[in-house]
Amino acid sequence: MVGAPRARRVVAARDRRALAAAASGDREDSQEAGQRRPAHTRSQPHGAAAWAPRQPQLRPPAGVEAGMLASPRTRPIAAGLGALAAALALGACTVPAPPGDAPLRYRDVVFSGFTLTSDLAYGSAPDLQGHPVDLKLDLYQPAGDPQTRRPAIVWIHGGGFSGGDKTSSPFPALARQFAKRGYVAASINYRLLATERCAGVQPVPQSCQDAAVAAQHDAQAAVRWLRAHAAQYGIDPTRIAVGGGSAGAATALLVGIHSEDPGSSGTPGESSKVGGVVSISGVLPPEGVALFSPDDAPTLWFIGTEDPLITDENRVVANAGALYNQGVVSVPEVLQGAGHVPIGTDGPTIYTQSAYFLYFTLDLAHAAGSPPANAAATDALAQRLLKAGTPRSRPRSG
Numbered sequence: 001m002v003g004a005p006r007a008r009r010v011v012a013a014r015d016r017r018a019l020a021a022a023a024s025g026d027r028e029d030s031q032e033a034g035q036r037r038p039a040h041t042r043s044q045p046h047g048a049a050a051w052a053p054r055q056p057q058l059r060p061p062a063g064v065e066a067g068m069l070a071s072p073r074t075r076p077i078a079a080g081l082g083a084l085a086a087a088l089a090l091g092a093c094t095v096p097a098p099p100g101d102a103p104l105r106y107r108d109v110v111f112s113g114f115t116l117t118s119d120l121a122y123g124s125a126p127d128l129q130g131h132p133v134d135l136k137l138d139l140y141q142p143a144g145d146p147q148t149r150r151p152a153i154v155w156i157h158g159g160g161f162s163g164g165d166k167t168s169s170p171f172p173a174l175a176r177q178f179a180k181r182g183y184v185a186a187s188i189n190y191r192l193l194a195t196e197r198c199a200g201v202q203p204v205p206q207s208c209q210d211a212a213v214a215a216q217h218d219a220q221a222a223v224r225w226l227r228a229h230a231a232q233y234g235i236d237p238t239r240i241a242v243g244g245g246s247a248g249a250a251t252a253l254l255v256g257i258h259s260e261d262p263g264s265s266g267t268p269g270e271s272s273k274v275g276g277v278v279s280i281s282g283v284l285p286p287e288g289v290a291l292f293s294p295d296d297a298p299t300l301w302f303i304g305t306e307d308p309l310i311t312d313e314n315r316v317v318a319n320a321g322a323l324y325n326q327g328v329v330s331v332p333e334v335l336q337g338a339g340h341v342p343i344g345t346d347g348p349t350i351y352t353q354s355a356y357f358l359y360f361t362l363d364l365a366h367a368a369g370s371p372p373a374n375a376a377a378t379d380a381l382a383q384r385l386l387k388a389g390t391p392r393s394r395p396r397s398g
Contacts, residue, residue: 084298084360085329094241095300095331095356097168097376098365105182106151106364107355113143114179122225123266125218128193135218135265137225138166138190139233140179149230149368151239152184154222154274156339158246158281161194161211170343177351182369184235186226190218190251198247199309215247215346216254217263223255224262224270239362241276242297244343246309249282257299273297276361278354281307281341284313289322298329298361302350304338329361 012116084095089309116138122134137154155171157164166172166187175185191214198208223240230237243250256277262268277299284291303316310316320332333353335346343350364370365378 046324082129084357093113094333095353095360097356098374099381100279100365100371100374103250104374105369106367107178107181107359109180110182111142112179114176115141115143117141122188123218125191125214125221125263125265127191128195133191135189135191135221136166137186137222138175139174140172140175140185140187141233142179142182145182145234147182147369148234149235149236150182150184151180151241151358151362151367152186152226152235153241153243153278154219155185155187155225156190156215156219156242156244156248156251158248159192160198160245161208161215161247162192162198164192164247165189170341170347171248172348173243173343174207174351178355181355184226184233186222188219188222190215205235210280212250212254213263214249216261218265219244219251219255220259220262221265221267222274223272223274224267227270228267238275239364239367240274241278241358241362242274243280243286244282245280245343250278250284252277253282253284253288253299255278256299257291257293259295274299278357280343280350281310283310286320288319292323292326294327294329296323296326296328298357299323299331300354300357301330301332302335302337302346302353303332304340304342304346306337307340307362309340330378331357346373 073377098104098107100107102108119136120139121134124132125135127133142150149308153175153201155174155270157166157168157171158336159165164188171187175187191211193207193211193212193214196205198205198211201208219242223242226233226235226240227237229235242252242255248396255272256274259271259273262272274297277297279299280302281304282301283303299320301314301316301320303310305313307313317332317334320330323330333349335342335349338346358364365375
């Protein structure tokens, strides 16, 4: 089945519905920035067997279609992913800081303010009665930014596929954080079609399965809308990521692994691929492992050890390991003592590690607005790390 991923994924499409709904939750912490934990935030993964060393494929981010890159850019993008992959293979437990003096655009907060454009329509799709639902997003941009080709990220709120909104905490805070780093950030609404409880329910109710797929299709439409409006909003269409919390994290994971199933919620003809996924308190059941393939997007997984909805963090570690073993950059961040979507207690860690991760996977060292010296430093880092060892020669440690 691994040798024929596309056929496998078509056959397994119905299983995708169950795996997404099983991962959803509906409780979020509300503070934009909480107190940083004095102890380091990673636990020793008990599921370390999932991390059997394997050489990751060093290729352009999944958000970049074949043929979209001019040849001079192919090498730097591979080097950016190579730096991250090699650092993780050499035993790093968190994403390393990209090189460069502070403040560094895309890695650090460099803008004091942002602009907000609310209720932009990005698509339309039917509700349970077949009536059209206008899909809208709020767009956050760095104030006073002259750049015209900036990375973008789509943030997806939680709520068990039955509640929540693009203004629900902490997703505006996440969007603001990335806008102040130089991104264009969108916080989206999507159809909420679940008619019963989804989180932790087995077997997964049919309405939850259908709602998860609808959410995936709506989020993919938002990605395509950003690409189609890249010139209008100053977006680099080759550098788009997606992230979410709880049910939104499950949705983001589906976007990362199912670009071949774009749905019909808006903007047909554009690619649904993304160059990175940030999952905050999201997990896929064992059936989800069968859906992973080498073409999936690099993924960063946050999970708290005191999450009341995902009571065993090693489920997330195992998810991350299964994706890593497909040759995809995949990093679990286990937050000691943290609850569900713990921005209130672990916001600084989540903001920083997400920015570091996407800096590498979107190759932001070579993006518009990055200083040339920083691009050279990132390339040099990649070469040093790749020379120091490979995933085959050095075991991973926590």
